[in-house]
Amino acid sequence: MMSENELTMKDLIEIVDQKLDEYMIVQTPEDLFKSMRYTVLLPGKRLRPVMCLETCRMLGGDFEKAIPTACAIEMLHAQTLIHDDLPCMDNDDYRRGQKSNHKVFGEAVAVLAGDALLTFAPQIILTKSKDLTAEYKLKVLNEYHQYAGAYGVIAGQVIDIESENGKISGETKDVLKYIHLHKTSDLFKLSIRTGAIIAGASDEQIEVLTEFAEKLGLAFQIADDVLDEISTFEALGKTPGKDKNAGKLTYVSLFGIENSKCKLTCLFDECYDIMNAHELKSQIFTDIIEGIKKRVKI
Amino acid sequence: MMSENELTMKDLIEIVDQKLDEYMIVQTPEDLFKSMRYTVLLPGKRLRPVMCLETCRMLGGDFEKAIPTACAIEMLHAQTLIHDDLPCMDNDDYRRGQKSNHKVFGEAVAVLAGDALLTFAPQIILTKSKDLTAEYKLKVLNEYHQYAGAYGVIAGQVIDIESENGKISGETKDVLKYIHLHKTSDLFKLSIRTGAIIAGASDEQIEVLTEFAEKLGLAFQIADDVLDEISTFEALGKTPGKDKNAGKLTYVSLFGIENSKCKLTCLFDECYDIMNAHELKSQIFTDIIEGIKKRVKI
Numbered sequence: 274m275m276s277e278n279e280l281t282m283k284d285l286i287e288i289v290d291q292k293l294d295e296y297m298i299v300q301t302p303e304d305l306f307k308s309m310r311y312t313v314l315l316p317g318k319r320l321r322p323v324m325c326l327e328t329c330r331m332l333g334g335d336f337e338k339a340i341p342t343a344c345a346i347e348m349l350h351a352q353t354l355i356h357d358d359l360p361c362m363d364n365d366d367y368r369r370g371q372k373s374n375h376k377v378f379g380e381a382v383a384v385l386a387g388d389a390l391l392t393f394a395p396q397i398i399l400t401k402s403k404d405l406t407a408e409y410k411l412k413v414l415n416e417y418h419q420y421a422g423a424y425g426v427i428a429g430q431v432i433d434i435e436s437e438n439g440k441i442s443g444e445t446k447d448v449l450k451y452i453h454l455h456k457t458s459d460l461f462k463l464s465i466r467t468g469a470i471i472a473g474a475s476d477e478q479i480e481v482l483t484e485f486a487e488k489l490g491l492a493f494q495i496a497d498d499v500l501d502e503i504s505t506f507e508a509l510g511k512t513p514g515k516d517k518n519a520g521k522l523t524y525v526s527l528f529g530i531e532n533s534k535c536k537l538t539c540l541f542d543e544c545y546d547i548m549n550a551h552e553l554k555s556q557i558f559t560d561i562i563e564g565i566k567k568r569v570k571i
Numbered sequence: 572m573m574s575e576n577e578l579t580m581k582d583l584i585e586i587v588d589q590k591l592d593e594y595m596i597v598q599t600p601e602d603l604f605k606s607m608r609y610t611v612l613l614p615g616k617r618l619r620p621v622m623c624l625e626t627c628r629m630l631g632g633d634f635e636k637a638i639p640t641a642c643a644i645e646m647l648h649a650q651t652l653i654h655d656d657l658p659c660m661d662n663d664d665y666r667r668g669q670k671s672n673h674k675v676f677g678e679a680v681a682v683l684a685g686d687a688l689l690t691f692a693p694q695i696i697l698t699k700s701k702d703l704t705a706e707y708k709l710k711v712l713n714e715y716h717q718y719a720g721a722y723g724v725i726a727g728q729v730i731d732i733e734s735e736n737g738k739i740s741g742e743t744k745d746v747l748k749y750i751h752l753h754k755t756s757d758l759f760k761l762s763i764r765t766g767a768i769i770a771g772a773s774d775e776q777i778e779v780l781t782e783f784a785e786k787l788g789l790a791f792q793i794a795d796d797v798l799d800e801i802s803t804f805e806a807l808g809k810t811p812g813k814d815k816n817a818g819k820l821t822y823v824s825l826f827g828i829e830n831s832k833c834k835l836t837c838l839f840d841e842c843y844d845i846m847n848a849h850e851l852k853s854q855i856f857t858d859i860i861e862g863i864k865k866r867v868k869i
Contacts (some may be wrong), residue, residue: 305721305729356686361678380659381732384682385725388654391689392720399713407705414712415697422690423603427683431603434679 280330282323282557289322290314292344296397308378308386309393313351315369320493320561321460322347325468327557328482334472341401342413342467345394349421350460352390353430355383362434367512391421405471413467420463429455436522449522450491457497458490478551485547489558492540492565498523499533499569534571541566578628580621580855587620588612590642594695606676606684607691611649613667618791618859619758620645623766625855626780632770639699640711640765643692647719648758650688651728653681660732663813689719703769711765718761727753734820747820748789755795756788776849783845787856790838790863796821797831797867832869839864 297310322343330336358365358373359380365373375383395417402410419425433452435441441448465486469479501516502525516523524533541562548558595608620641628634656663656671657678663671673681693715700708717723731750733739739746763784767777799813800823818824822831839860846856 300721302726302729302733304733305726309721352686356682359682361682382729384654384657384659385729385732388650388685388689389721389725391686392716392725395693395712396716396720399709399716407709410709411697411705414693418690418694418697422694423598423607423687427687427690428600428603431600431680431683434683435600435602 280336280557282560285323285326285336285557286319288326288340289319289343289347292340293347296344296348296401304378304382305386305389308355308374308382309348309351309390311377312355312368312374312386313348313390315351315371317347317369319347321350321464323557324461324486324561325464327555328465328468329472331553331555331558332469332472332474332478334468334474335404336468338402338404339468339471341397342417342471343464345397345417346460346464346467348390348394348397349417349426349463352387352394353426353460355387355390357430359383362430363515365512365515394421409471412470416463416467416470420459420466425455425459425463427455429453429457429459433522437520441522445522446527449524449527452522453491453494453524454487457494458487461490461493462486481547481551482553485544485553488540488543488547489562492537492544492562495524495533495537495540496565496569498525499530499537501525502530503569534569537566537569538571578634578855580858583621583624583855584617586624586638587617587641587645590638591645594642594646594699602676602680603684603687606672606680607646607649607688609675610653610666610672610684611646611688613649613669615667617645619648619762621855622759622784622859623762625853626763626766627770629851629853629856630767630770630772630776632766632772633702634766636700636702637766637769639695640715640769641762643695643715644758644762644765646688646692646695647715647724647761650685650692651724651758653685653688655728657681660728661813692719707769710768714761714765714768718757718764723753723757723761725753727751727755727757731820735818739820743820744825747822747825750820751789751792751822752785755792756785759788759791760784779845779849780851783842783851786838786841786845787860790835790842790860793822793831793835793838794863794867796823797828797835799823800828801867832867835864835867836869 293313297313299306299310325343325346326336326339329339354368355374357363358368359375366376367373374386378386395414398413398417399410405413429452432448433456436448436452462483465482466479469482498516501523524536528536544562548555591611595611597604597608623641623644624634624637627637652666653672655661656666657673664674665671672684676684693712696711696715697708703711727750730746731754734746734750760781763780764777767780772780799821822834826834842860846853
C-alpha cells in the first residue's frame with residue numbers, strides 16, 4: 274500500500290469498496306444476503322466511510338484500524354436507504370440510479386435486510402476490528418448505537434415522516450433543523466467521531482470535530498435539497514422534484530433556492546474556519562466540500 | 572430483595588417488568604418511544620428474559636448482573652413481533668390481545684420503532700451492565716448480534732416468508748426445522764447462553780445449555796403451532812387458526828396434531844434428560860416446561 278500521505282479520495286473509496294465486497298459475501302439465506310449486498314454495494318461516493326478513515330488519518334492515527342468501522346457505517350447508511358424507500362415511508366422506486374431494494378427483493382425481504390444490516394454492521398466492528406482493544410471497541414459501538422438509533426438517525430426520520438403528514442410541533446424552521454441534524458448530521462458525526470476515537474483523539478479534539486461534522490452534515494442536506502430542485506434523474510440517481518411534489522418540508526421549500534445557497538456558503542466557510550483554527554489539514558475534506566459546491570454551483 | 576433460592580418465576584417476571592418499565596421511559600421523539608414502549612410492555616410471560624436470569628442463577632452466578640441483558644433480549648423479541656406483524660409480513664392486527672404496533676402508530680413509525688429497538692437493546696447491554704467487564708460486555712454483544720441478525724432470527728423469518736410464498740428449497744420438513752431453529756430456538760439460545768456467560772460458565776457448560784435451549788425452543792414453537800389450531804382468541808391474544816387459513820407451513824400442518832404432541836413429549840423428555848445428566852436444578856425451567864405441557868394438554 275502506498276504512503277498514507279499520498280492517499281486520495283479515490284484511493285479511500287477503492288479501499289472501502291473492496292472491503293465492503295469482502296464483508297458482504299453472500300451466505301445463507303441467499304435472498305437475505307443478496308438483498309443486503311445489493312444496496313450496500315450500489316455505486317456511491319462512500320462519503321461517510323471516507324470521512325471516518327480520513328479523520329483517523331488526519332489526526333495521525335492508523336486509518337487501517339478504522340476500516341471495519343468505516344464499512345459498518347456505510348452498511349448502516351444503506352439500511353436507512355432501504356427502509357426510507359419502503360412504500361410506507363418515502364415510497365421511492367429508485368436509488369442511486371438503480372431500482373430500490375423492495376422493488377427487486379419485495380417488501381418483506383427489504384424490511385428484513387434492513388433489520389439484518391442493523392445487527393450485521395456492529396458485528397463487523399466487533400469481529401473485524403482486530404487491532405482495537407476491548408475498551409476501544411466498546412467506545413466505537415457506543416457511538417454506533419447512539420447515532421444509529423432512537424437518539425440519532427431514527428429520531429430524524431420519525432420527525433421527517435410526521436412533518437410530511439402535517440404533524441409539526443414547534444416552529445417549522447426548528448423542526449427542519451431537528452430533522453437535518455438527526456437524519457444527516459448524525460451519520461456524519463458518527464463517521465468523524467469514530468475516526469477520531471480510533472486515532473486516539475482527545476475529548477477536546479472530538480468536540481471540535483463534532484461541531485465540524487454537524488455543519489458539514491447540515492450543508493450536505495441543504496445541498497441535497499437544492500439538487501432535488503435543480504437536477505435531473507441521471508445526475509441524481511433518483512427521481513428529482515419528488516420532495517417538492519410531495520409538499521415535503523425542505524430547506525429550499527422554506528427559504529428558497531438563493532437563501533439556501535447562501536446558507537451553504539456560510540456553513541462551508543464555518544467548516545474551513547474550524548479546520549484552520551485547529552490546524553486540521555485534509556485535502557480530502559477540502560475535496561468533499563469543493564465537490565459539493567461545484568454540484569450546486571456556488 | 573429476598574434470597575435468590577426462594578425466587579419464583581413470578582418474582583423474576585416482576586423484576587423484568589419493573590426494569591423494562593424503567594428502561595423504556597418515553598423520551599424525544601415521543602411517538603417513537605411510545606411505539607417502542609407499547610410493544611415491549613405488552614403483558615407477556617417474559618419467557619426469554621426469565622430464562623436468561625434463571626440460567627445465570629442456576630449456574631451459581633449473580634442474576635442481577637444479567638438484568639440489562641435479559642431486558643435487552645425482551646426488547647429484541649418485541650422488535651421481531653412489531654416487524655412480523657407488518658402488512659408486508661404476517662399482516663397481524665392483534666398481538667397479545669392488543670392491537671399490533673402498526674395498527675396503533677401507523678406502519679412508518681412501526682418500522683422505525685423496530686429499527687430503533689434493534690439498536691436500543693444492545694445499548695442497554697452496553698450502558699446498564701455496570702457489573703460486567705469490557706471483555707464480558709463484548710462477549711454478550713457478540714451473542715446478541717449473532718442470534719438477532721442474519722445468522723439468527725432474521726434468517727428464520729426470511730425462509731418462513733419465502734415458504735409462505737411457495738418458495739421452498741429442499742425437503743419440506745428440513746425447511747420447517749430450519750425456520751423453527753432460527754425463528755424460535757435462536758432467541759432461546761441467546762437468552763440461555765448469555766445467562767451462562769454472565770455466570771462465568773465453562774465452554775462445555777455453554778455447549779450443553781445450547782443443546783437444551785435448542786430443544787426447548789423447538790418444543791415451544793411446536794406448542795405454538797398446536798395452540799394456533801386448538802385455541803381461542805381470548806386464550807391466545809391473537810387471531811387463532813390464522814396459520815392454517817394462510818396455508819402456512821407449520822409442524823401441525825405437516826405432521827398432524829397427534830404427531831406434534833408426541834414430538835413435544837419427546838423434546839421435553841430430552842430437556843429433562845439434559846438437566847438430570849448435568850445436574851442442572853431449576854424449578855423455574857421445570858415450571859416453564861410443565862406450563863407448556865398443560866396448555867397443549869399433554
